[in-house]
Amino acid sequence: MANMSDNNIILRCQGLSKSFGALKAVNNVDLDFESGVVHAIIGPNGAGKTTFINLLSGELQPTEGQIYFKDHDLTNASPNKISQLGIGRSYQKTNIFPKFTCLQNCWIASQSRLKTSMKFFKSAHRDMEVMERAQRALELTHLAMKPEILAANMSYGEQRQLEIAMMLATDPELMLLDEPLAGMGSEEGAEIIELMRDLAKTHTLILIEHDMDAVFAIADQLSVMENGILLETGTVQQIRNSKTVQEAYLGEEETA
Amino acid sequence: MQKITKPVQLFLLIALGFALWFPSVGDEFYVELLINIMIIAIFAMSLDLLVGYTGLVSLGHAAFFGIGAYGLGIFFGEMNQYSIWAALPVSLILTALAAVVIGWISIRTSGIYFIMLTLALAQMFYYYFFESKLYGGDDGMFISTKPDVNFGSIQLLDLGNEHTFYYFTLGILVVVFLFLVMILRAPFGQVITGICANEQRVRSLGYATQRYKLASFVIAGTLAGLAGFLEAAHTGFITPSYLGWHESGNILVVVILGGLGTLYGPIIGAVALVLLEDFLPDITEHWKIVLGMIIVCVVLFLPNGISSLSGKIFRIPSQIMKTILRG
Amino acid sequence: MEFSFYLIQLLNGIQYGFLLFLVASGLTLVFGIMDVINLAHGSFYMIGAYLAFWLTGIFGSLFLGIVLAIPLAVALGFVVERLAIAYLYKKGHLHQVLLTYALILIFDEAQRFLWGNDSHGVDIPAALSGSITLTDIQVYPVYRLFVSFVCIVIGVGMFYVIQKTKLGMTIRAGASNRQMTQALGINIERLFTIVFSLGVGLAAFAGMIAAPIDSLYPGMGDNILIISLVVVVIGGIGSIKGAFVGAMIIGVSSIFGKTLFPSMASIVVYAMMAGILIWKPQGLFKSA
Known part of the structure; x- marks a missing residue:
């Protein structure tokens, strides 16, 4: 050490x-x-x-x-x-999930802080703590207005913001x-x-x-x-x- | 997972209604055929979880179908006569164990290596049953009596009865479909669909992706085993070819024919393939050439499967309606 | 007695390994250079065998049959590449698996249509039908030695082409870095057509010379396909050297497996592959 x-x-x-x-x-x-x-x-x-x-x-x-x-x-x-x-990171070359919505992108990032995601029964979007963390990340990056838009349909600048939002959502x-x-x-x-x-x-x-x-x-x-x-x-x-x-x-x- | 749209929900409900009603009027031959379709549909949905949602192209999925079938043969055949209460869970546990072994070895690789490994490891199980004298070798096994479901001494279900078996299979099909919808909406489903899109990114977000891939592989394998178990109970006959790679290829055809990553697509694919296999031989002895050509055409012209047509079909009438209303 | 018995097994294993090498080398190049999974590769082995059977029947000579069959097989490879495989270059592995799987259905059924469901055999040419005496009771057929010899000649020829000619240089470049090859201004489409047709030619040729020692039956391409895939994966995708080493390992071990553990022979091969891949997930000779 x-x-x-x-x-x-x-x-x-x-x-x-x-x-x-x-x-x-x-x-x-x-x-x-x-x-x-x-x-x-x-x-x-x-x-x-x-x-x-x-x-x-x-x-x-x-x-x-x-x-x-x-x-x-x-x-x-x-x-x-x-x-x-x-340790979180963002990428130089935008590295988001284009087929997920804006919120889902942050969601999957936020969900990684659960002890485990080997959860099969409860719908993912009912976990309030995960949801709040994802939404906070969107707010910080000024993306909270349109959470349901597909990431692929966002402008290039918005995708760059989402890239950072995903990192933030892992806290x-x-x-x-x-x-x-x-x-x-x-x-x-x-x-x-x-x-x-x-x-x-x-x-x-x-x-x-x-x-x-x-x-x-x-x-x-x-x-x-x-x-x-x-x-x-x-x-x-x-x-x-x-x-x-x-x-x-x-x-x-x-x-x- | 992607939302199942309203028209598709409606379509599925109509299909379910039809399936519930059909045996009361339909010809025995077609009841038989529908059982066949439902079993193939369960098998194909399990593969869709793997290929369509996790992005793992397996060419050895039939191994689990076959192991599930042999499970019934071994625990409910001539050697043993356990009740279905025991035979089913034991078969499923055996399938799950086989899936852990094949999965653990294969998910360490990706791309072509993954496809080849699943193929080769499944062939290993195929040859095991092919050469085993204990389980009938290449002659396979027969199940003389159909299993029945008893609770104590009360007979709940007599699976020897064709209609009972039909509803039993339909029930399992619905349960498997809803189960898959549920796990795809749960946190687990979020992770595997993420892996399918971009595994490296999911890992950098902090997920140990190998574990999720293995879990998906084992769930898919176990459900395939369930389909194999039903197939064996239905036909009363098990051969090593259940595990063979042609079976794996066929089920991949079903999934893609219907539409990958949709869950209901595989059901449509099962209907299409079973009907083709039933009617084509009436036209020509060499029907497999025709089947091959059809698959080639699907790959070339309809790469997203039959279910992708639905969007187009629903769009055309609504376009016509709009023009009429405007006119 | 003991020694010569094992010697015969070893010779058989090596000869089988050589045949596998002919089939697997084409397969590994198509994987490595074109990034295409060609499940129909085994069908070309079958087609080669049946072409040899058919033409030998007509002309009464295996040699003449093979000489005529090779251009037919290469032409078939060319047509299949242009009509079907060429479409797959920009597609994912899934569509490649599906389309080439459909080709197997078509080829297998076409074989049944043309030559029926019966097994067939091809006579060993009289000039090579003798045996070499090893001991009082152990003999070894000359034709098998001849097969090994021909394979060595082709193997050396292939090595020469790949190491010393311009085509070979392009192939090596393509196998290690596809983008680079394209950037260098090499006509990649033509290279693909050549590689695919040559691969088909090699697989078909293996089927032709194996026809007299292997029986011809529907679906015979499947077995050779799966075992060749194992060879390619063990050796490392895209590596000719790997294909050779893999073919020898599988050839020798499957022949010894059959004599030493007859009931588990087929499993030995797959267990070995699993073992090698747990140790080296990318195969023995993964190029870059």
Whole structure:
């Protein structure tokens, strides 16, 4: 078990690597995430950010290294176990159930917090606790108006909101958000940023995002990745002032 | 699960009314045929739970049908004469155990591997009965007396009576249908339909999907065993071919012919296939060529099965009505 | 005595394994490259056997019969691919299972229509009808050795085509990464047609040369289909090497199973498959 000397650390990666054949998508990353902090991971396309998130959520197994969440070793844990421990995630590429209604999508997410869903007799939609959690998630994401619409018939922006709503409906303590703003209009985007600000008061957020304005608006900590390597990590101000980072990545952004 | 629409509910009630009324006027031959249809329908609905709602394409489902049938043969045949109270649960437990074994091995894989594994493991059971001297080998088994249902010394049901057996089977068909509707509406049903759509997502939401797949596999297998038990009680004869992969292929045809993932589709498919198998041989000795062609045409032109026609059929009259009213 | 008895069993097992390899190699390529489950593959084995029987009857020579039957079988494969299988490429496995299952019904019934329900046999050609003496009482038929020999020649030829020619390169690329092949601008439809027709040719050829040692009966394609599926799954879908190893494992073990545990012979094969798949769910040689 890792020695989490700083009690405030909720998630710790040690020497984390993931190789696909000869390609090291994530290369020996040591990184701690503090509880209650919004920690954004930035970097160019192909830097290994999504692979990193997939390692944290259990969708990929690391080639080397360890991951610890509070008192649990997550290194080879399954995605369902990681979700049950209180880590939720959203996907960069919208990953909802198109043939379910908007509410059903959140419903199935919310229902996962029951001790078991091996229940055969009672109609699913009679469980008030599950229903309330699903509806709260819809309200938070401004989707409560039309719960009966088929997810396939929702607009792209609404589907992105639903993606986040499903994560919220599992009531996670730590949220992994993979480009939550991807493809959203500025108005919807602003709503999601507002929502993340609210969530940050009570939750820990790990965020991948390309929209630098959004990152600077909500993130407390920043990590920069390139070619699978963690270049630097620090507060927003530290990263802004870092020479390495400016040369490698931010420089282009700010001149642009 | 998807809601069963009003027109379909009406259709099912009319069909049930017809089924209840038919034996009082119908020819014995057709009563017999309807029993056959109902048993196939139970078998096909059980497979629909697996293929249509859980997304697991099994090509070995007949194994459970056969094991259920052999259960009756073994516990109610010449060797033993237990009452149906004992024979039925024992047969169903045996089927469930077989489903746990086949399911546990197969659900670890997916796609083509799953199809092949269910096929091969079912063949293993097929050969077991084919080569077992104890249970008649490839000659099969006969059941000399029809089971009856007794409570103490009072005879409640005499399943040797064709009409009693008919209503008994109809009752089981209705119960199985309602049971499946119930579990599909329950939390369990939400999870398996989610798995069918996107298993990876369901897992990332925190569900141990393998367990739900296995549970679905075992429920489907046990219900298939129930259908096999009825078939054996109906015909009084059991052969290893009940477990054979042609039977598995046929029942998959029934499900898809009727409409996958609808529950009532398999009933329609059972009606269609049993009628085809009954009438085609009158036309030509080589009727299986015709049957094959029909299946090819369904796959090519009606991939969602006969029940998908209902939408079209109901839509046309309502369109006509609208035009008339407007005119 | 003991030793030569086991030697004969081993030779039989290997020879059976070679035949299975011919059938399974086509099946595994169709799985791996085209992502199509072709349940009708066993029917082509049956069709090959009946074509050999029919043409040998007409011309009085098995060799001539086979030479004429091969192009017929490949042509049949071509027609079936164009008319039915081509439709399945964008469909799910379920529709593939259903359509190819319907093809089995059609082929089986067509066989009954043309050649009836009786079992038939084909005579071993006189030149190969002898036996090799192993001991005083144990002999081994030359024709079986000949079958193994022909299979080895074809196997080596196939290896050469797949490893050394441009077609083989395309096939290997297709089996390991379909999108990549398409991106490289290879005419994927033509590749599918070629692979399918060749697979049909191999299965039919196996049926032809097996005709003199196997009897011909309705539904004979089913048995070979199921056992070939087992071979493919054990070896790993899409892997020719896997098909070879799987065919040898199944060939030898089913022959020994028949002599050592006659009452449980068929089960041995399936139990073995289950065991291998519990150990390696993707088969022994899953390519990528």
